[in-house]
Amino acid sequence: MDISKLTIAEARRALDAKEYSALDLTNAYLDAIREKDGEIHAYLEVWEDSARAEAKAADAIIAKGEAQALTGIPLAIKDNILIEGRIASSASKMLENYTASYDATVIQKLKAQGAVFLGRTNMDEFAMGASTENSAYGPTKNPHDTSRVPGGSSGGPVAAVAAGLALGALGSDTGGSIRQPAGFCGVVGVKPTYCAVSRYGLMAMGSSLDQIGPAAKSVGDAKTIFEAIAGHDAQDSTSINYVPANKPLRKIIGVPRAYLAEGVDADVLTAFENTLTQLRTQGYEIRDVEMPNLSYSLAVYYIVMPAEASTNLSRFDGIRYGHSVQAEAIQEVYTKSRGEGFGPEVRRRIILGTFVLSSGYVDAYYRRARSVRELIRSDFKRVFEEVDAVALPTSPTPAFKIGEKSDPLSMYAADIFTVSVNLAGVPAISVPGGAVERDGKMLPVGFQIIGTWSGEDTLFKIAANVEL
Amino acid sequence: MADKVDIAALAKLARLEVSDAEVAKLEKEIPDILAFVETIQKADVSTEAKTDGLRNVMRADESPHESGKYTETLLKAAPARVGNRVAVKQVISRKK
Numbered sequence: 001m002d003i004s005k006l007t008i009a010e011a012r013r014a015l016d017a018k019e020y021s022a023l024d025l026t027n028a029y030l031d032a033i034r035e036k037d038g039e040i041h042a043y044l045e046v047w048e049d050s051a052r053a054e055a056k057a058a059d060a061i062i063a064k065g066e067a068q069a070l071t072g073i074p075l076a077i078k079d080n081i082l083i084e085g086r087i088a089s090s091a092s093k094m095l096e097n098y099t100a101s102y103d104a105t106v107i108q109k110l111k112a113q114g115a116v117f118l119g120r121t122n123m124d125e126f127a128m129g130a131s132t133e134n135s136a137y138g139p140t141k142n143p144h145d146t147s148r149v150p151g152g153s154s155g156g157p158v159a160a161v162a163a164g165l166a167l168g169a170l171g172s173d174t175g176g177s178i179r180q181p182a183g184f185c186g187v188v189g190v191k192p193t194y195c196a197v198s199r200y201g202l203m204a205m206g207s208s209l210d211q212i213g214p215a216a217k218s219v220g221d222a223k224t225i226f227e228a229i230a231g232h233d234a235q236d237s238t239s240i241n242y243v244p245a246n247k248p249l250r251k252i253i254g255v256p257r258a259y260l261a262e263g264v265d266a267d268v269l270t271a272f273e274n275t276l277t278q279l280r281t282q283g284y285e286i287r288d289v290e291m292p293n294l295s296y297s298l299a300v301y302y303i304v305m306p307a308e309a310s311t312n313l314s315r316f317d318g319i320r321y322g323h324s325v326q327a328e329a330i331q332e333v334y335t336k337s338r339g340e341g342f343g344p345e346v347r348r349r350i351i352l353g354t355f356v357l358s359s360g361y362v363d364a365y366y367r368r369a370r371s372v373r374e375l376i377r378s379d380f381k382r383v384f385e386e387v388d389a390v391a392l393p394t395s396p397t398p399a400f401k402i403g404e405k406s407d408p409l410s411m412y413a414a415d416i417f418t419v420s421v422n423l424a425g426v427p428a429i430s431v432p433g434g435a436v437e438r439d440g441k442m443l444p445v446g447f448q449i450i451g452t453w454s455g456e457d458t459l460f461k462i463a464a465n466v467e468l
Numbered sequence: 469m470a471d472k473v474d475i476a477a478l479a480k481l482a483r484l485e486v487s488d489a490e491v492a493k494l495e496k497e498i499p500d501i502l503a504f505v506e507t508i509q510k511a512d513v514s515t516e517a518k519t520d521g522l523r524n525v526m527r528a529d530e531s532p533h534e535s536g537k538y539t540e541t542l543l544k545a546a547p548a549r550v551g552n553r554v555a556v557k558q559v560i561s562r563k564k
Contacts, residue, residue, distance in 0.1 A: 101541045237525035299505040310482060317483070319556055324547035330557040331483070339485025347484060351475060351494055352501060354482040365505070371513040408497055409504055 104201020176418025183446020
């Protein structure tokens with residue numbers, strides 16, 4: 001069995017045709033992980049025994065002729081999504097020994113389909129970062145060049161898919177955390193519409209931004225996973241009763257040219273233009289659009305996200321779960337448990353969030369950022385009246401070197417083209433859009449397509465045209 | 469806007485122990501980040517934007533599950549327990 005080019009769609013066909021069993025398939029992935037993951041470090045923990053048991057159960061379902069889209073499909077799960085009885089650490093020392101008390105809704109849905117869970121995968125601690133270097137357990141390497149980062153924060157799940165160590169994966173995307181690594185690693189990544197997928201059992205970072213989404217080898221596979229996990233959930237009161245927008249495709253794509261004027265590597269821009277040209281030959285009209293408030297996205301994001309993250313992370317106090325330092329007074333239990341448990345980037349964002357929410361600054365920073373966020377949202381709303389989708393490069397550069405970005409602001413700039421999507425709550429997909437050469441190696445770059453609210457169907461259609 | 473950021477005070481508010489070396493580092497980094505995000509002051513927010521789609525979500529005012537169903541599962545994660553309770557250090561002390 002050659003798993004290097006295998007897709008979920010092809011595995012589904014072969015499993016249903018009994019060309020190989022789900023157990024054979026899972027074993028092939030476990031072998032690949034054993035052979036290659038020492039170098040990539042996509043996984044924090046591999047669950048060989050339970051994966052085989054799940055594969056055998058899937059074979060029984062297939063034998064009965066009751067297979068669903070993901071029955072027997074081996075998947076990788078980001079370490080911030082809960083699976084009952086399994087450690088979920090968010091790649092933090094804070095949760096090094098934390099065992100999940102329940103299944104996330106997305107996990108329940110995958111279990112109901114008979115999917116196979118290969119293991120939990122690496123990430124930037126508490127999903128804060130764009131490189132996986134902020135993991136407390138060491139960085140994941142980019143399969144295209146192991147001296148480079150896979151992107152982040154979902155670097156582990158995405159690298160697992162790219163390296164052939166999983167057929168698909170679940171990540172989370174707060175400001176680009178699925179799309180940016182997908183671009184860096186040459187796979188497909190989706191940030192669904194805000195609240196299209198339940199977040200029950202996802203460790204919260206920025207609650208007005210977070211979404212769980214798929215990473216996969218093909219647009220069709222990403223769609224399959226998305227459809228398996230989307231929908232309303234009584235356990236997540238923010239989740240919506242997802243109904244696809246189902247708008248007729250006008251074949252018009254908007255490009256906010258002014259936003260691309262500076263800061264993008266020349267060959268990355270060329271790759272982006274080439275993809276647009278390819279879409280033109282397929283009958284698409286590429287139209288310049290004005291989105292003047294996009295330029296504020298990164299600034300708004302780095303106010304709203306730390307504000308929400310510092311609030312969400314207050315729950316880690318050494319009392320109910322997680323790292324706990326025993327001390328004389330309860331105040332010390334809090335401060336020491338948090339000081340020891342959280343890594344440097346998490347501490348930085350807690351301080352930043354505490355500042356922008358503090359009395360005296362909350363109006364100038366947090367409240368103003370919320371107002372500007374509405375302007376960004378209305379920019380999208382306006383352009384979607386005339387275009388099907390907006391296209392942008394996923395990132396301004398290809399994958400950078402491990403250790404290259406040492407100051408926080410240069411790392412934050414990696415999110416420049418992805419954060420506006422989370423701020424507006426719209427869906428977006430990153431599909432492979434060519435490659436650029438760095439140090440003699442070809443590195444993939446992502447082509448990002450942004451759709452209107454609940455417009456995933458349109459994104460999958462356009463993305464399939466890019467994929468051709 | 470914020471020339472000097474009192475990192476030690478923020479760390480105290482956030483209940484976070486931060487070493488002196490890190491305080492010094494953050495005293496440089498946080499103002500840099502704030503100077504960057506300051507660009508939002510240039511945005512024209514004169515016309516008030518409306519937030520679509522926000523709604524209240526309620527559930528029936530009743531017990532969602534029988535009492536004690538998850539007690540053991542959740543207590544297993546606690547660093548310290550006494551019976552069916554999470555044990556914590558004394559919150560209010562007469563000393564000092």
